[in-house]
Structure formats: C-alpha cells, structure tokens
Amino acid sequence: MHKVQVARVREIPEITRLLWSIGKTGMSTEHILDFDVWLVVKDREGKIIGCDALERSGKLLHGHSLAVAKEYRGQGVGSALVQYGFDHYVNRGDTRVVFTYFWNRDFYERLGFTRADSKFYKNVDDIGRRELHKSSMTLIRKKE
Numbered sequence: 811m812h813k814v815q816v817a818r819v820r821e822i823p824e825i826t827r828l829l830w831s832i833g834k835t836g837m838s839t840e841h842i843l844d845f846d847v848w849l850v851v852k853d854r855e856g857k858i859i860g861c862d863a864l865e866r867s868g869k870l871l872h873g874h875s876l877a878v879a880k881e882y883r884g885q886g887v888g889s890a891l892v893q894y895g896f897d898h899y900v901n902r903g904d905t906r907v908v909f910t911y912f913w914n915r916d917f918y919e920r921l922g923f924t925r926a927d928s929k930f931y932k933n934v935d936d937i938g939r940r941e942l943h944k945s946s947m948t949l950i951r952k953k954e
C-alpha cells in the first residue's frame with residue numbers, strides 16, 4: 811500500500827514541476843495556492859511521484875490536479891491518493907466532487923464515484939465555474 815502524505819508549502823514547486831510534466835502541454839497550476847491541502851506519494855528517494863489537491867467549499871470537497879508520474883501509473887498510486895482524501899477529509903454528509911476529463915471516468919467509477927449534473931455543480935460555487943471546461947465531466951461520491 812502506498813504511503814500518502816500531506817505536502818508542505820515548500821514542496822509546492824516540486825508538485826508544480828510534476829503537473830507541468832503531465833501530458834503534452836502540462837496540467838494547469840493556476841490555482842495551486844488556493845487549494846486547502848496537497849496529498850502526495852513519494853518514491854524511496856523522497857521524490858514526489860503522485861499528487862492530489864483538495865479544496866473545501868461548504869459541504870463539498872473538490873478534488874483537483876490528480877496526477878501520477880507516467881512510470882508509476884497502474885500501481886494504485888492514484889487510487890491511494892483519492893481514497894486517502896476521502897477517508898481523512900470528507901466529513902459526515904459531505905460530497906466529494908471532481909471535474910475530470912471524460913477519459914478518466916472509469917478510474918473514478920472504480921472508486922465509487924458516479925456521474926452528476928455538470929450544470930448544477932457549475933452553478934453551486936465559484937470552484938465549479940472556474941474548473942468546468944468542455945472536455946470535463948462532473949463526478950461525485952457522497953459520504954454514507
């Protein structure tokens with residue numbers, strides 16, 4: 811099982827570099843300092859190989875910027891990050907929301923998320939307005 815840790819503010823530059831290295835154009839880091847908590851998984855040398863950010867808005871816990879370095883994918887790092895956030899930061903009655911690319915739907919559904927109404931979540935808070943774009947969809951997982 812992968813050890814998930816809460817990152818320190820001084821580790822944000824390293825998280826930024828990981829996000830920039832994902833995909834052809836990199837993942838956005840525009841709101842990186844707005845997030846409430848950064849979760850990371852490190853390799854044996856202490857290098858960050860996976861990250862996931864959480865941002866609270868009322869009873870919604872938004873997940874952002876989930877990324878795992880290419881050479882470490884398919885080993886449960888992404889799942890461990892999402893599950894840790896759910897176990898430690900989702901309170902009773904909360905809903906965790908992700909606005910993710912269409913092609914990641916299966917990944918989140920395996921973790922218990924279901925598709926939700928994007929129009930509703932787009933209007934529910936500023937985060938929805940900021941994060942929803944044309945290649946994304948909304949998935950939610952509620953706290954039982």
Ligand SMILES: CC(C)(COP(=O)(O)OP(=O)(O)OC[C@H]1O[C@@H](n2cnc3c(N)ncnc32)[C@H](O)[C@@H]1OP(=O)(O)O)[C@@H](O)C(=O)NCCC(=O)NCCS
Nearest residue numbers: 875876877878883884885886887888889910913914916917
């Ligand atoms: C999506 C991502 C975080 C998954 O990380 P990961 O560490 O490879 O995920 P896991 O190893 O925990 O995978 C869990 C399961 O989901 C599957 N899976 C992983 N990524 C998937 C995808 N994009 N589509 C469908 N299934 C996927 C895995 O095969 C695995 O299945 P299994 O349980 O049957 O073995 C990683 O592929 C990534 O960084 N992608 C680029 C950035 C991105 O798209 N981030 C999310 C949107 S913000």
